[in-house]
Amino acid sequence: MPVRKYTYYDFTLSLCPECLKRVDAKIVFENGNVYMLKRCREHGNSKVLIADDIEYYKNIRNYNKPSETPYVFNTKTDYGCPYDCGLCPDHEQHSCLTVVEVTDRCNLTCPTCYAGSSPTYGRHRTLDEVKVMLDTIVRNEKEPDVVQISGGEPTIHPQFWEIMDYAKSLPIRHLMLNTNGIKIAKDIAFAExxxxxxxxxxxxxxxxxxxxxxxxxxxxxxxxxxxxxxxANLNAVNLSTTLVVTLQKG
Incomplete structure (x- = not known):
């Protein structure tokens, strides 16, 4: 009998990469890789590589633990995942790391930027808006594990220090700043x-x-x-730093 070129492994739900509508998806093994095969009625078939090691993929699927939910859910469950995200009561995990985007703007214009940030794009969130965002996180989590102040480039926000002061005043276990490092490089006092x-x-x-x-x-x-x-400036002040790499195919 004819045999497909892949081995079927599982079924799941995903999104069409074009219209972002929810679609059915197969998880399959093919040539040592793990793929997701999706079909949208409007945009046709798509194939996405999700792992390049089948045994590793199967092994991580075996890990399981009881769901840890937030103390407060922000949206109702009306249409199902992902349309009710916010988090809704169907969500099976609390926010392990929450990213707070305080601005759309940036002092670079990176061709790879998924947010389309630039010196002229969008706007800075007001301090009151950012406070509401941070307060919501604390209300949901009580003591959030990790909160990352991000953007755009957060260090160019005109009320950057007020944002940092407010975030640090909250019961956040670990606070992070996502930055391209330009202001840190140009001003040692900024790093200090x-x-x-x-x-x-x-x-x-x-x-x-x-x-x-x-x-x-x-x-x-x-x-x-x-x-x-x-x-050099971060080392001079002995400030904990994680280096973050962007990968681009090609």
Missing amino acids: RLKTYSPNFEIYLQFDSFENSVLQELRGADLNHIRAQAI
């Missing part, structure tokens, strides 16, 4: 003030490559000197 938010504070530093050609393609600028100086 960030250090005052320790302990339980960390810099999540954009760091892609030492090669100018790669930086130009990913970031639209040669940031080698900025990266090196940012790390």
Whole structure:
């Protein structure tokens, strides 16, 4: 009998990559990889690589634990996942890491930016808006595990320090700042003030490559000197830092 070129493993729900409508999906094994096969009535079939190690994929699927839900749900369950997200009562996990986007704007115009941030795009959230966002997280979690202040580029927000002060005043177990490091590199005093938010504070530093050609393609600028100086300044003040890499196919 004819045999398909893949081995069927599981069935799930996903989204069409074009219209984002909910669609059925098969999880299959093919040539040592794990794929999701999706079909949208409007946009047809799509195939997505979700793992390149079948045994590893099966192993992580075996891990399970009781669901930890937030103390407060923000939306009702009307249409199902993902349309009621906010979090709704059907959600099986609390917010392990919450990203708070305080601005749409950025001091770079990265070609790879999924948010489309730039010096002119969108707006800064008001301080009151950011406080409401942070208060909602605390209401939901009581003591949030990790909250990341992000953007855009959060350090260019005109009320950046007020935002940081307010976030640090809340019962957040670990606070992070997601940044491209430009302001840290250009001003050691900026890094010194960030250090005052320790302990339980960390810099999540954009760091892609030492090669100018790669930086130009990913970031639209040669940031080698900025990266090196940012790390030097962070080391000088002994501030915990995680280097974050953006990967692009090709």
